[in-house]
Amino acid sequence: xVKVTQSSRYLVKRTGEKVFLECVQDMDHENMxxxxxxxxxxxxxxxxxxxxxMKEKGDIxxxxxxxxxxxxxFSLILESASTNQTSMYLxxxxxxxxxxxYTFGSGTRLTVV
Amino acid sequence: DAKTTQPTSMDCAEGxxxxxxxxxxxxxxxxxxxxxxxxxxxxxxYIIHGLKNNETNEMASLIIxxxxxxSTLILPHATLRDTAVYYCIVSPNYGGSxxxxxxGKGTKLSVKP
Numbered sequence: 054x055v056k057v058t059q060s061s062r063y064l065v066k067r068t069g070e071k072v073f074l075e076c077v078q079d080m081d082h083e084n085m086x087x088x089x090x091x092x093x094x095x096x097x098x099x100x101x102x103x104x105x106x107m108k109e110k111g112d113i114x115x116x117x118x119x120x121x122x123x124x125x126x127f128s129l130i131l132e133s134a135s136t137n138q139t140s141m142y143l144x145x146x147x148x149x150x151x152x153x154x155y156t157f158g159s160g161t162r163l164t165v166v
Numbered sequence: 167d168a169k170t171t172q173p174t175s176m177d178c179a180e181g182x183x184x185x186x187x188x189x190x191x192x193x194x195x196x197x198x199x200x201x202x203x204x205x206x207x208x209x210x211x212y213i214i215h216g217l218k219n220n221e222t223n224e225m226a227s228l229i230i231x232x233x234x235x236x237s238t239l240i241l242p243h244a245t246l247r248d249t250a251v252y253y254c255i256v257s258p259n260y261g262g263s264x265x266x267x268x269x270g271k272g273t274k275l276s277v278k279p
Contacts, residue, residue: 160209
């Protein structure tokens with residue numbers, strides 16, 4: 054069964070810490086995405102990548118960066134965590150060039166205190 | 167802004183068909199209609215997508231009107247496990263710019279015994 058795996062299900066970090074959220078997919082997908090989901094706001098796209106070492110800003114990139122050194126791994130980095138980054142973070146991947154659906158991970162619930 | 171309009175919530179009796187409507191009156195010629203669902207505390211799950219023709223897979227059927235301004239997702243025999251938020255999304259499908267899935271608020275489907 055194809056999978057998108059997020060390294061942590063729950064995470065608690067302190068304000069100002071540097072936080073790494075890891076996502077790995079085993080489907081050889083070109084595209085990978087990071088979303089955050091907040092009550093009343095739905096899913097919002099933070100960053101996406103359509104190839105190794107490539108990245109594109111989504112709708113809310115401020116305060117985040119990403120890294121894609123290998124095709125299967127897409128990392129989201131919070132350079133200096135703040136309380137307003139407390140959220141559910143969802144990683145997804147997809148193939149390119151045809152209308153395949155996105156496969157999502159189970160999410161990481163991050164709390165910044 | 168989401169390009170789709172869905173009812174906030176719907177109920178369905180277990181074993182009956184669930185018909186979830188979606189309006190997308192501003193859809194463009196190259197935009198697909200996608201359906202995802204999100205069961206509580208999990209990542210969204212791809213269900214089905216279509217461009218013009220009706221589609222069916224092991225999970226559901228998608229009926230798209232001839233003018234493409236609306237569609238209906240049909241779960242033929244709803245079970246309690248189909249209780250979830252269902253998202254209808256329209257998105258272009260070209261190359262690396264697949265990072266534009268905009269999830270609205272969706273329809274909360276409650277399947278009742």
